[in-house]
Amino acid sequence: xxxxxxxxxxxxxxxxxxxxxxxxxxxxxxxxxxxxxxxxxxxxxxxxxxxxxxxxxxxxxxxxxxxxxxxxxxxxxxxxxxxxxxxxxxxxxxxxxxxxxxxxxxxxxxxxxxxxxxxxxxxxxxxxxxxxxxxxxxxxxxxxxxxxxxxxxxxxxxxxxxxxxxxxxxxxxxxxxxxxxxxxxxxxxxxxxxxxxxxxxxxxxxxxxxxxxxxxxxxxxxxxxxxxxxxxxxxxxxxxxxxxxxxxxxxxxxxxxxxxxxxxxxxxxxxxxxxxxxxxxxxxxxxxxxxxxxxxxxxxxxxxxxxxxxxxxxxxxxxxxxxxxxxxxxxxxxxxxxxxxxxxxxxxxxxxxxxxxxxxxxxxxxxxxxxxxxxxxxxxx
Amino acid sequence: xxxxxxxxxxxxxxxxxxxxxxxxxxxxxxxxxxxxxxxxxxxxxxxxxxxxxxxxxx
Numbered sequence: 001x002x003x004x005x006x007x008x009x010x011x012x013x014x015x016x017x018x019x020x021x022x023x024x025x026x027x028x029x030x031x032x033x034x035x036x037x038x039x040x041x042x043x044x045x046x047x048x049x050x051x052x053x054x055x056x057x058x059x060x061x062x063x064x065x066x067x068x069x070x071x072x073x074x075x076x077x078x079x080x081x082x083x084x085x086x087x088x089x090x091x092x093x094x095x096x097x098x099x100x101x102x103x104x105x106x107x108x109x110x111x112x113x114x115x116x117x118x119x120x121x122x123x124x125x126x127x128x129x130x131x132x133x134x135x136x137x138x139x140x141x142x143x144x145x146x147x148x149x150x151x152x153x154x155x156x157x158x159x160x161x162x163x164x165x166x167x168x169x170x171x172x173x174x175x176x177x178x179x180x181x182x183x184x185x186x187x188x189x190x191x192x193x194x195x196x197x198x199x200x201x202x203x204x205x206x207x208x209x210x211x212x213x214x215x216x217x218x219x220x221x222x223x224x225x226x227x228x229x230x231x232x233x234x235x236x237x238x239x240x241x242x243x244x245x246x247x248x249x250x251x252x253x254x255x256x257x258x259x260x261x262x263x264x265x266x267x268x269x270x271x272x273x274x275x276x277x278x279x280x281x282x283x284x285x286x287x288x289x290x291x292x293x294x295x296x297x298x299x300x301x302x303x304x305x306x307x308x309x310x311x312x313x314x315x316x317x318x319x320x321x322x323x324x325x326x327x328x329x330x331x332x333x334x335x336x337x338x339x340x341x342x343x344x345x346x347x348x349x350x351x352x353x354x355x356x357x358x359x360x361x362x363x364x365x366x367x368x369x370x371x372x373x374x375x376x377x378x379x380x381x
Numbered sequence: 382x383x384x385x386x387x388x389x390x391x392x393x394x395x396x397x398x399x400x401x402x403x404x405x406x407x408x409x410x411x412x413x414x415x416x417x418x419x420x421x422x423x424x425x426x427x428x429x430x431x432x433x434x435x436x437x438x439x
Contacts, residue, residue: 011389018429041388041389041390041391042389043389043390043391043423044390044391047391060388286389286390286422286423286424286425287422287423287424290419290423290424290425290426291424312424315390315422317391367402368402369402369421370400370402370403370421371402
């Protein structure tokens with residue numbers, strides 16, 4: 001029998017494999033990965049630095065151990081160059097392999113800012129364990145880090161690095177951190193929390209060029225000022241990896257398009273995780289992966305199962321200002337009602353019928369997460 | 382009493398504090414939490430948690 005084949009060994013690929021093995025002990029399972037196949041905690045990449053964790057410490061299992069644990073064959077450091085959805089084959093470093101069902105768990109690429117200058121290529125981004133190892137290596141013996149972008153990952157890194165003793169400068173063309181996810185009052189709490197820790201913000205400016213200067217870099221900003229840093233980290237967002245699917249004639253939009261069964265436009269080909277767009281939703285977070293993997297494992301053994309998404313608040317791990325947010329759906333007109341206390345900020349968004357549609361909490365107010373989440377409607381019921 | 386950390390997301394469960402907001406009383410041992418419980422931050426099931434003991438509280 002041809003195997004169930006998963007491309008990708010990130011949290012999506014390995015979680016699916018684990019869920020699949022709970023319901024099917026025997027069907028051959030193959031996992032192909034461009035990485036080394038180690039299993040690690042993705043969310044910790046942006047908050048493990050201050051606690052001194054090395055890449056080796058974040059890796060919980062090697063590819064070999066994962067293969068044994070999951071009773072599967074793992075091909076590490078291999079690139080899939082093509083998929084033939086009619087022949088049920090993939091091309092792996094020139095070799096053609098048959099699949100029974102194929103799962104794309106390809107992840108996403110960090111978006112690269114368009115930068116001029118002779119050191120534009122030296123800008124780092126951290127999206128997997130190997131990136132993290134490199135980042136730690138580069139940071140050794142340095143003092144000043146510039147971060148481009150004030151999203152979730154940018155803020156978590158700013159907090160982690162400033163706690164780790166670095167001087168941190170953050171650059172963003174906007175006016176406040178995390179404005180895409182958070183209402184203004186909670187963004188302000190994040191800004192103030194990180195400021196108190198010593199983070200320096202450069203709002204209203206973009207990075208234009210990066211040039212070598214001594215041991216570090218000069219970053220030219222859009223207002224013609226210059227910032228010096230030893231290390232430059234970019235965290236301006238993720239773009240789902242869609243090119244492999246697109247080349248195979250599989251429908252893609254922002255991500256690889258799937259239905260509620262995680263099925264793509266091609267028969268027997270599925271997608272989940274950061275590469276997927278499930279019913280129009282691209283959700284590069286852990287919780288959706290858990291729900292998707294449980295549903296897809298059943299679908300793969302013939303028990304067709306729709307993925308259900310409950311309300312899934314996102315926890316932002318910034319000890320300087322812990323935040324949890326469940327953004328209201330984009331199509332709901334929302335006015336935030338904000339309550340500030342000395343210990344936190346609570347922002348609630350109600351729909352026109354007065355029902356809770358979203359919330360954002362900062363500081364001690366995050367303790368209300370569970371109670372508020374239970375009042376929210378499901379994202380995909 | 383111990384503290385346990387979720388291997389996927391870093392969430393910490395402190396047996397001393399419990400999770401009263403989730404109906405888990407202070408002082409509840411990790412072993413006594415139901416198997417169908419999932420990490421409140423990332424949704425990993427208890428069975429997959431491989432929660433690691435990170436500290437013995439006094």
